Amino acid sequence: MAPKRELILARRGSEKRLRVTVPGAAAAAAVAAGGGTALASPAKRMLRKIVLVLLFLLRMSERATRVVSISQIGHMVQKLHKKLENMQEQMEDISHEVKQLKHLYSNRHADQHPGLEPNTNIQLRFLNGLKTPVYTEKNITAENNETIRIGIFEGENMITDGPLSKVKVEIIVLRGDFSNDGQVSWTEEQFNNHIVQGRDGQGFVLGGDRSVWLKNGEGCLGRIRFKEGSSRTRSRMFIVGARVSKSENTGVRVQEAVMKPATVLDRRNEANEKRHPPMLDDQVFRLEEISKDGTYHKRLKKAKIFTVRDFLKALNKNAKKLREEVLQMKKKTSSWDKMVGHARDCCLSDQHELKEYQSEEGNVKLFFNCVHQLVGAKFGGDYVMYDNLDPAQKTVVNNLKEGAHARLEDISSDYVMKNNNPEPVCTSSAAAAAGPLNPSDHEMPHQVTEAAENLGHCVVNCMTEPVPPTEEQDLLDPTNSYGLLEVRKIVDSVAYKCSVIVNGRVLKRE
Template sequence: MSQKRHAEDGKARSEGGCPEDKKRKVPSLKNAILEVMKMQSSVQHLMEPILEPLIRKVVKEEVETALRKHLSNMKRNFEKELHPFESRSLQLQFSNALSLPVFTGTRIEGEDCSSIQVALVDGLTGEVVKSGPESSARVEIVVLEGDFDGDEGDNWTLEEFKNNIVREREGKKPLLTGDAFLNLKDGVGFVSEISFTDNSSWTRSRKFRLGARVVDNSDGTRIREAKTESFIVRDHRGELYKKHHPPSLMDEVWRLEKIGKDGAFHKRLSRESITTVKDFLTLLYLDSPRLRNILGTGMSTKMWEVTVEHARTCVIDKRIFMYCPPGPQQKSGVVFNTVGQLMGLLSECQYIPIDKLSETEKVDAHNLIGTAFKRWGEVVSFEDESSLTGGSSHLTDVHHPSSPRTETNF
C-alpha cells in the first residue's frame, strides 16, 4: 500500500514538473518587446536617410499645388467681385463680313477673299480674350435661319440658338461640306475650307446665316454664340449669270443690274446693237432719252436708276479724245472720254475743264460730242487729261486724226 502511494506521487511530480524549470523554458513578453524595439530602432536608422527626402519632396509638391489652386480661386473670386457679370460676358464674334454673293460648291470667304475670322471677345470691353481656357476653345460653324434674331435682339438663349440651326433637306447632303470645326489660339481662329451644298430658297426666310458656337465647354461657362448677317445662297450654276461689281467696259450688257441674260431688256438692247456695258454707257451719255425708250415702260423708274447707277461704277481708262469742228482756225473743240462723257472744252488752244463751263457751254459741247462720234476720223486722242493742261504748243495740230477706230452706230 505504501509502495503504491509513493509510485503515484512520483508520477504526479513527473507530469507537473518543477516551477523553476517551466519559468526557464517560456520567454517573457518583456524580452520579446525589447527585441522588437531594438530591431525597429535599427531599421529606422537605416530607412530614415532614404525616406526623409522623399517625404519632404512629396509634401512640398502637394503644398505648392494646393497653394496655387487657392491663389487661383482667390484671384477668380476677386475678379468676380470687381466684375460680377464677367463670367457671363464672353461671346464669340465674326471679325469680318462675308464676301457676297455666295454660291453652292464655292468656298465661303470673308471680304477681300480673306479667311473668315472668329474671335472670343469680352462683352464688357469688346477686347479679344487672349488667356484662360476659353481662349483655346473648340468652335463649330453651323447654318442658321436667315431671320434668326432672338427674342431680345442679341440676347438670345442657348435653346433659341439651337432651335434656329438649319438641317439639310431630306435626302440631301449636310448643308456645309468641309471642316466646320476650328480651334481658337489666343482667342482667335480661322474658318477652313467650307462651302454650301444647297441653296437657301427653300427656307422660311429664303436666307441663311452662319453661326459659331463653342463645343466641349467643360467648365459650364456661358459663351454666347456668334452669327453673321443674313445672306442668300444661290446655286453654282447661277454664278455663270452673276453681275459684276464693278462691271468692265467690255462686259456683256446683261451683267448690269436689272438686265437678265436673254431677258426682255437684253433682247431690246441687242436689237439696237447695244451689246456691251461700253455701248450702254455711250448711249447713256450721248442720248439718254433714246436709251430709256429702248428699254421701254417695262423697266420702272426705280429699275432704271439701279441699272444706270451700276453702269456708272464701271472703271473707265484715263484716255481722252478731242474733236475740233472744221473751220478756218480749228483752235476750239470738245474733250470727252471713251464713252462720250464730257470732260471740257478747248478754246483758243486753252483747255477748260467741265467744272468751269456754263450750262449753255455744256449743252453746246454735248451736241458737239454727238458730231464727233459720227465723224470719228477727225478725232484725236491723248493719254490723259493732264496732256491738255500742260501747255498749248502741242495742240496746234489737233486736226490730225488719231489711229483708225471702228465707228459706233450711235
C-alpha cells in the same frame, strides 16, 4: 278643258327618249285619219319645241365626256405641291412666332431670376466678314477670297492660353431674322431655336468642314459650303454662326458668334450674276436683262460690244441705234429701262481722263469722259458744264457732237478734270508720278545726252584718215578727229543697246 299632257322617259337599250303622251290622242289621230282635220294649238307647238330642246340637251349631256391630259394632271400636281409648300412655310412661321413668344416669357422669367443663366463676358467672334454674293455648292470665303477666321475673347482681349484657347468650335446656320433687332446678347436657347435644319427637316444646311479647333484662341474655317439656298425661309436670308461644340465642357457660358445676314443663291445663277454697281470692265451680261449667251448678249457681241464700257460708249454715241439696230427693240420697254439704268449706275468718280474735240473754226472745244459722255464745252476761254449750257450753246454743241463721236476712238485722253475744270495733262507730273528711276537710269541719259551735245558742236571728217592723238592732245579735244570718232562709236553703241528715259517717255535710237 284642254287634255292633260304627260311626259314619259322611255329607254331603248342604251338610249333614252323623251316622249309626250296625251290621253285620247290616239282617238283624235283616228278621227284625223278618217277625214277630220285637227290643227295644233300654239301651246302645243311651244311644247314640242321645249321637248326638242330638252331632248337635245339630254343627249349632249350623255355624250359629253371630260378628257384630262397628262400635262393638266401634272399642272394640278404642281399647284398642289406649291400649296403644300406654302402651308409648310406658314406652319414654320407660326411655330417660329410661338417660340418667340415662349422666349419672351422666358426672358421675363430670367429677369426675375437672374441666376438661371448669368451674363458672360466670354464670346466667340468672327474676325472678318463673309464675301457676297454667296452661292450653293461653292466654298464660302471672306473678302479678297481670304479664309474666314474666328477667335475667342474675354471682353476685348483674345484668350490665347488656357483650355478656352483650344476648344472645338462648330459652324452652323441660323435664320436670317435672328438678332434683327440689334441685340448683342442672347441665351443659348434663343440661339439654338434659330438653327436651320435641312430641307427635309434633317441633316445640315452646310457641307464640308463644319468644325474647327482653336489654336492660341484663333482658328480658320476649312472648306465649307451651303448645300441649299435661302429662298425657302421667310427672310430669304441665312446667317452663318459659330458655337462651342457640345462635346466641350468649358464650365462657363461662351456666347456664340454670328455674321451679318446674307442671301444664298443657287449656283446655277452665278453665270448670270449681276453686279451692283457694275464695273467698266465687267462683261456686258452682268447688266440687268442681259443673260449670258442669251439673245441680247449674242446681238451685242455681234456688234463688238463686250464690256460695260463698250455698252456705255455705244449708248452715249447713239442710244436709238443701240436699241433698235443692235438689240432689235422696236420700242422702249421696261427691259431697256432696267438695262440702261443699271449701266448708268457704273461708278466713274475715279475716272478723271477727258478727251478734247475741237471744232473746225477752233472756237469751241468739247470734252468727253472715258465712256464718251459729253461733260462740258469751252467757248473761247470759258468752260461750261453740259448741264449749265444755255439753249443756244446746247444747239452748237449738239451739232458738233455727232462728228466728234465718229473720231473719239482715235483721240487720246490729254486732259484731266480738276476742280470741275479740264486741264491738260502735264508730262513732267506724269513722269514724277511714275516714281524715281534707278541711279544708272539717271546717269546714262545724262551721259549720253551730254556726249551727244558735245558731238553736235564737232565736225568729223570721215573722208580723211583719222590721226592718232599725240601725248599732249586730250582725247576729247575738238581738234582730235581720232578721239572724237572713238567717242562717237561708243555713244552710238550705248544708245543702240539701251533705252533712254526722257520726261517719262522711252526714246529709242532710230
